[in-house]
Amino acid sequence: MQEDAAAQVWAATSPQLDGLGGLYCEDGDVADPLPPGAALVAGMADWAVDPREAARLWPLSADLTGVNAFAPLASDRPA
Numbered sequence: 217m218q219e220d221a222a223a224q225v226w227a228a229t230s231p232q233l234d235g236l237g238g239l240y241c242e243d244g245d246v247a248d249p250l251p252p253g254a255a256l257v258a259g260m261a262d263w264a265v266d267p268r269e270a271a272r273l274w275p276l277s278a279d280l281t282g283v284n285a286f287a288p289l290a291s292d293r294p295a
Contacts, residue, residue, distance in 0.1 A: 240264060 240247040250259040
């Protein structure tokens with residue numbers, strides 16, 4: 217069980233990540249990019265950080281889940 221949380225704890229507390237965001241982490245470090253077509257065993261595939269795919273998937277995910285992180289909350293709307 218401790219191994220399961222190790223990457224999250226490292227990412228939450230590591231000064232190496234101060235001021236950084238949008239990184240993939242594994243095994244107590246930032247994941248290395250993989251060459252195109254490489255087997256996904258460890259590292260980060262190029263499609264995982266493709267901005268066109270992110271732009272396509274964000275609204276799809278919001279529609280499918282009914283969750284839009286950028287929509288105002290009902291309590292924030294004027295009465």
